Structure formats: C-alpha cells, structure tokens
Amino acid sequence: MKLTRRAALGAFGAAVVTACSPGERARYLYSSDHHPADYPTVLAVKELGRLLSERTDGRLAIKVFPGGQLGSEADTLEITIFGGLDINRVNAAPLNSIAPLTTPLCLPFVFRDEKHLRCVLDGSPGKKVLASLEDYGLIGLCFYDSGARSFYNTKRPILTPDDMRGMKLRVPNSDLYVGMVRALGGNATPMSLAEVYQSLVQGVIDGAENNWPSYESGRHFEVATHYSLTNHMMTPEILVMSRDRWQLLSPADRDLLLQTAAESVGYMRKLWDERVAASRETLLKSGIKVNEVTDTSEFALMVRPVWNQYAGSKAQRALVEEIQSMSGECV
Numbered sequence: 001m002k003l004t005r006r007a008a009l010g011a012f013g014a015a016v017v018t019a020c021s022p023g024e025r026a027r028y029l030y031s032s033d034h035h036p037a038d039y040p041t042v043l044a045v046k047e048l049g050r051l052l053s054e055r056t057d058g059r060l061a062i063k064v065f066p067g068g069q070l071g072s073e074a075d076t077l078e079i080t081i082f083g084g085l086d087i088n089r090v091n092a093a094p095l096n097s098i099a100p101l102t103t104p105l106c107l108p109f110v111f112r113d114e115k116h117l118r119c120v121l122d123g124s125p126g127k128k129v130l131a132s133l134e135d136y137g138l139i140g141l142c143f144y145d146s147g148a149r150s151f152y153n154t155k156r157p158i159l160t161p162d163d164m165r166g167m168k169l170r171v172p173n174s175d176l177y178v179g180m181v182r183a184l185g186g187n188a189t190p191m192s193l194a195e196v197y198q199s200l201v202q203g204v205i206d207g208a209e210n211n212w213p214s215y216e217s218g219r220h221f222e223v224a225t226h227y228s229l230t231n232h233m234m235t236p237e238i239l240v241m242s243r244d245r246w247q248l249l250s251p252a253d254r255d256l257l258l259q260t261a262a263e264s265v266g267y268m269r270k271l272w273d274e275r276v277a278a279s280r281e282t283l284l285k286s287g288i289k290v291n292e293v294t295d296t297s298e299f300a301l302m303v304r305p306v307w308n309q310y311a312g313s314k315a316q317r318a319l320v321e322e323i324q325s326m327s328g329e330c331v
C-alpha cells in the first residue's frame with residue numbers, strides 16, 4: 001500500500017490520540033521502515049516503543065510498519081514532514097535534498113572505520129546534524145548503524161574503477177550518490193530499494209551498492225553475485241519525528257522520547273553487529289563471489305571532487321573538517 005497525502009492524513013491524523021487520561025487507549029506513534037520485520041532498525045524502534053510504553057504505563061507506544069508498507073523512504077519522509085506520520089526510520093541519503101547537513105555523513109571515504117563513524121555520530125557533528133533537521137519539519141531522534149556500503153553486480157568483480165565503466169548501477173535518491181557513481185565511470189540509476197530486485201532480474205540495472213544485511217535481505221545476491229568490498233560509504237540511518245507531531249507531545253514526553261531513543265542506539269548496535277556477521281555467513285554459503293579490494297585509493301581519488309560539488313557550502317565544509325579532525329578514540 002502506498003500512501004497518498006490525503007490517505008495518510010486521514011489514516012494517521014485520525015488514529016493518533018492527542019490526549020490520554022487513565023483508562024483511555026494508548027497514544028500510538030506510527031513509524032515507518034522499509035526493511036523487513038526482523039531487520040535491526042525495525043527491532044530497535046520496536047524496543048524503543050516497548051520502553052516508552054513501560055515508562056509511561058502504556059500511555060505512549062509506537063507501532064512500526066515495516067517492509068515499506070507505507071511507501072518509499074522519499075515518499076514517507078514527505079508525509080512525515082507535513083505531519084501525516086509520526087516517526088520514520090530512514091537512511092541519511094534521501095535526506096540530502098532536504099537537510100544539507102546530512103550530506104557530509106554520506107560522503108565517500110569520509111570515515112576511516114566504524115569506530116570513527118560511531119565517534120562522529122555520538123559526538124558534536126552528530127548532534128549538529130540532528131539539530132539541523134528541525135528547520136525542515138523534522139526532529140532528529142537518533143542515529144542507527146548501517147555499516148559500510150560496497151558494490152555488487154551481475155557482470156564481474158570490481159577491483160578498480162575501470163571495472164565499473166559503463167555499468168548501470170542503482171543508487172538511492174540522492175544527487176551525491178549519482179555524482180559518485182558518475183565520477184567512477186558508471187551509469188547511475190536512482191530508484192527506491194524496493195525496485196532493485198526486479199530491476200536486476202530484468203536487466204534494467206547491472207548492479208547496486210549496499211551493506212551486507214541489505215544485499216542479503218533484499219535477495220539481491222541471488223541475481224548480482226559479484227560483491228566487491230569497496231566499503232566506499234558509511235551512510236548512517238536516522239530516526240526522525242515529524243516536527244508537527246512532536247509539538248503535540250508534552251515537554252516531559254519529548255525528553256523521555258529523546259532519552260529512550262538515545263538508549264535504543266546501544267541495543268541497535270548489538271543487533272547490527274550480529275546481523276552483519278549472520279548475513280555475511282549466509283552470503284558466503286550461498287556461493288556469491290566476494291572480492292576483496294585491497295587498495296581503494298584510486299576510488300577515493302576519483303570521487304574526491306564530489307565532496308566539494310555536493311557538500312561545498314560553508315556549513316557543510318566546516319562539518320567535514322570537524323569529522324576529519326576526530327580521532328575515533330571516543331568509544
């Protein structure tokens with residue numbers, strides 16, 4: 001089911017109860033995720049809802065709609081911004097065209113490793129990005145992990161950018177991603193994640209790029225069997241709330257939601273690490289060809305111009321500098 005604006009307002013606007021005295025039904029915050037029900041992001045938001053309900057004696061709760069039931073990330077973000085949906089777990093990429101400070105977090109090769117990434121998200125750069133969302137109708141609740149993204153395709157291993165020449169590669173709906181694939185000599189095709197499997201089967205695209213769990217859970221590996229570990233981006237997930245919906249909460253409930261969301265990050269990271277290991281094992285057993293890319297310096301050099309092209313404003317450059325200056329020894 002895809003939501004039209006009207007349907008969303010009707011469904012969610014009516015369903016969310018704005019006040020709740022003892023004995024009345026719980027106030028449900030509706031949340032969207034396009035990953036399946038067993039994916040770490042979905043489980044983390046469910047856990048957040050459980051804690052919220054426990055801490056408010058059932059007055060506040062979260063209902064997660066997984067599997068893209070409510071539409072793509074780009075569509076549901078729009079709905080969230082105009083107040084038709086309470087909460088949304090999205091990747092930072094579709095936020096690039098909405099909130100410019102999210103772009104530095106998506107730049108290729110901007111993070112040295114996972115420690116550095118977590119340090120940035122937990123530290124001052126992460127706080128700045130979350131706070132910047134308010135101007136665009138969203139409240140940033142927290143970041144979740146999404147690991148490193150690598151290229152996969154139906155044709156051949158990608159060991160150098162030369163191997164990508166002319167390849168039709170799906171990217172999320174973000175100009176930065178389009179620019180990155182172009183800079184590497186590929187043909188970028190932006191589309192939502194839900195369309196990738198069929199597009200691979202039909203040969204509309206030759207490949208895509210993503211982390212181990214998404215490559216596995218979307219069953220893309222069944223068609224695109226060459227997975228080349230370029231680890232070019234570590235774009236995080238963001239849990240956002242509609243600013244309009246946020247304003248309906250009492251100050252105490254806002255604090256509780258923020259604090260509980262922050263607590264859910266540790267829970268998610270544990271699930272994430274386990275899921276990456278499990279997905280990797282499933283994929284290796286499935287017979288896909290994993291290609292180690294021992295030297296990514298040529299990739300990094302070729303994509304470097306997109307840093308300025310897509311994150312060249314003063315505020316974006318300052319954030320990039322702050323990210324680079326962090327050591328990764330904070331956790």
Ligand code: GTR
Pocket residue numbers: 073089090091093146171172192193209210211214237
């Ligand atoms: C995944 C991410 C999704 C989605 C997807 C994509 O890693 O968890 O939210 O953005 O990538 O490529 O569209």
